[in-house]
Amino acid sequence: MNGYQLEGIYSPIATAFDENGALALDELRWNVRRWNEAELAGFVVMGSNGEFPHLTDEEQVMITRAVAEEVSADKYLVAGTGTLSTESTVSRTQRAAEAGADAAMVLPPYYYRPGMGARELEEHYVHVAEESPIPIILYNIPQFAAVELDVSLVAKLSHHPNILGLKDSGGNVMQMGRCVSDSADEFSVMAGSAGYLLPAMTMGCSGGVVALANIAPGECVRLYNLIRAGQWEEAMQLQEQVLLLVHAVTIRYGISGLKAAMDLLGYYGGNPRPPLLPLGPEGRKEIEDLLDDFGLL
């Protein structure tokens, strides 16, 4: 293990596409340079938010390479590399490492769901961790990949020298707390949304990988810093605002909402790739009003 500790705020960055749907690497680089200015601990490319299911293998390498070139030296670069098979997860992870990723975030294989027992999942993750030149971060997101990483599996895998931590997007803080308690000391559990960063950190999470950092990285970092500094009252107030923003933008409207908000805030947002559809005018108006209320415009 390289001794890296996951902590702070990571941004699972959106992938930029041009109006024809082609990869817009310059726009992505431009976004990254701007995000670099915030005190983020790092970036995640090809997370759920980065539309990994809509990217070819080659595009994934191009994105990793481009972001690796732009990311400031103090920031950690994680690549989402989980696929539906063990072998392709390994090869995608190896290519991400070559392209400059510092670590790989791996969701469980989720197609043959009834067949994904404890033994299948454990063997899968151990094999990926053994074959990967970079550390692995477990990724629990049952609302999309409809397989749950349970506490006992996480606890077992946490002792593997090449498994660094868990991003838990399930939203169940009891489960996060139990993962913290039952896992190895150096293993980190990260909240999967800014919508519950504070409660998750009271359960022992060491930070978050949060979509909101695409549009409000400063606020996310400020919330994290308030918590770390023990300024709980201020943290609670900011958390309440952040929760409403998260709900309105990313939960209600998903990636389309996030990208619309990015456009409104001077980042390059653009449209998602199909089957996701761009936000209609009413949705855009609603997001605009909301960003305005929140003082972000």
Add this chain to the structure above:
Amino acid sequence: MNGYQLEGIYSPIATAFDENGALALDELRWNVRRWNEAELAGFVVMGSNGEFPHLTDEEQVMITRAVAEEVSADKYLVAGTGTLSTESTVSRTQRAAEAGADAAMVLPPYYYRPGMGARELEEHYVHVAEESPIPIILYNIPQFAAVELDVSLVAKLSHHPNILGLKDSGGNVMQMGRCVSDSADEFSVMAGSAGYLLPAMTMGCSGGVVALANIAPGECVRLYNLIRAGQWEEAMQLQEQVLLLVHAVTIRYGISGLKAAMDLLGYYGGNPRPPLLPLGPEGRKEIEDLLDDFGLL
């Protein structure tokens, strides 16, 4: 509205049965006198933990009356009165009020689940609130009553003058936070388990209705007080221990586990009524070891 504010720790107390399965009111009274010594804000009779589905209407009145006679003057008495029909919820609530309950906790009707739309649920709760001589507390517990009270319904009902608050046992702190944000100012949201009391209170909950208070009322109150006093580090440490205890006793073994723990800790526990089955010897041994580790024995 009587102006009462739900806050602090309420104990949803277990119902005592003798070895033949009959109501053991003397033992219940004895437990209540002992629980009175803790700084609990109140008790809930006939909650999920009190096995309301296993009690006749008459037994429910007897329990409410007995506890009302024993409860110390500074404590609030809530009765679970939700049934599967609007009319019987009303009559059960009225009888609970006559028997001495200060408020009624009402879960949604959950048999005709696909038919429980927003309109059905709203009309149900409004009617119950109108007909009830005592304030109503909404009760969300989708893991048992498989119908979810969503944020917009809670927000709407929160403005009713005879609806006091929500006990949310769903475990989703984002939902609790949104209920706090979107509901009327004087409306309280209470965490449904000590396993997430701290994170829930960082989201604006004003306390909890927590099964653990049956066996460790002092620890629950201490956790609440640490949070209220802003002693976050100590609160986080205690929360971690409390979470493990909650998981081991009440989540893993349910009411049977809680009753076994009560017996071990000098309360009257006894057995649940069928279809629930008493804990076997291995389960009892495990709970004993755990209470010992936690320093409760």
Add this chain to the structure above:
Amino acid sequence: MNGYQLEGIYSPIATAFDENGALALDELRWNVRRWNEAELAGFVVMGSNGEFPHLTDEEQVMITRAVAEEVSADKYLVAGTGTLSTESTVSRTQRAAEAGADAAMVLPPYYYRPGMGARELEEHYVHVAEESPIPIILYNIPQFAAVELDVSLVAKLSHHPNILGLKDSGGNVMQMGRCVSDSADEFSVMAGSAGYLLPAMTMGCSGGVVALANIAPGECVRLYNLIRAGQWEEAMQLQEQVLLLVHAVTIRYGISGLKAAMDLLGYYGGNPRPPLLPLGPEGRKEIEDLLDDFGLL
């Protein structure tokens, strides 16, 4: 065992309420006399369709007694008696027997869902069967009572001398087929809806307990007879029409839809009890058009 075999079409009859929501026994009796004219094998009172969750214990006895007095001699009378506790299921079953029911249909206790393991459910049903003076029919309806009776439990219970059969409303014909294969020879499996009577009977079901028999008993019996007579082509054509009717009336609009259709067809329908709400004018119009299309008006 009394040697009775469940087969043919049973009607889970709706309960009649007057405009104030009181039990309308005369209207119910009138309906039964009319239903008697069809070649139904029997009636089920206090099934899901009979709004058992909205009825007091006393009303249930009154309904059973009234229907027992009206039902023609060749028809079997089943009473739904399942509650959330073992003891009250037993007492309700005994009272149903005294009031004239020939058998009792018992759904699983469904409140403490995570606690309803194979052992709890088996002990519950065996105890109820032992204590019941009349035979028991298992009742699987996971869309309402969110606990599933699985094949191995059904197979085990099928050998009990006082357990007669299963009404399966889950809609999974593979599960029905496996229950038929794995259960005792004299045990019957009944389809829970006319919407899949033919496919269920090709899997070995011996008939159905079907809500549609409230409004179209003749059609239901005709479908059953066509299948029994091996007139498969005619059966398939009728099944297709029946499926559309079932979907439009009972699946889409539930009990409110069924009662509206009863009113339109000259039965006494009336309104359901709250929290269920009566159908609005658009829904009524839609059902009227549909019954007209089907030639029932």
Add this chain to the structure above:
Amino acid sequence: MNGYQLEGIYSPIATAFDENGALALDELRWNVRRWNEAELAGFVVMGSNGEFPHLTDEEQVMITRAVAEEVSADKYLVAGTGTLSTESTVSRTQRAAEAGADAAMVLPPYYYRPGMGARELEEHYVHVAEESPIPIILYNIPQFAAVELDVSLVAKLSHHPNILGLKDSGGNVMQMGRCVSDSADEFSVMAGSAGYLLPAMTMGCSGGVVALANIAPGECVRLYNLIRAGQWEEAMQLQEQVLLLVHAVTIRYGISGLKAAMDLLGYYGGNPRPPLLPLGPEGRKEIEDLLDDFGLL
């Protein structure tokens, strides 16, 4: 539309891997030549059973080409081409057509599940159908791809000239029946398992795409022929046996069980690719006994 009608039995064939996990095309060809002897209507390559999630794009082309070369002239060749994005589904479909597939079977994109509304799914399928040189077959399999194709969507898409039919593996025969009723006349609905072929065909399905045809193609065809010939009694008897076999081999043990059975029956089975694990010795013994009981060994 080319006027092809889906009917009869199609086999979603397993993909052969050698002991190092590499594609074993010669063994696959050998299996196909043997399967050619049965009166199957066609084959599906890269269905769920063919482990499409474990295959690279190149391997998928190689498999399609190899099977296209071996398949006898009277048989139809379908390729599973659904991915998580619209664009890659289109390109995979085009390559399958070039490699010799007669049609493409397309499951819904299932990663961003909460975002897959009616509009997203409709636009996805229409775009794929427009861009595809070969007809499209819709594929509903919610137990794996956790998104449901509902009746109204299927009905709408059924009118597209390049959409041929639906394979429904959800097991809900009412849904199949409604899809048959509500869809265009020339649109076919196929049962997704031999475990419910007879009941599905009584609801208007015109055949099945059934995993069991990998190990017992003759029995599957015989069941289909009995149904078509109106020999219902014999069909019911065979269906009961087939259901037990399907449950024991493919539902209980999945692809690993199917491949073990193939080995036992003289086909080339081999192991699945990870994360799926090969069957252990006890599982193999159980399957051997079962095939023996069924008279297949």
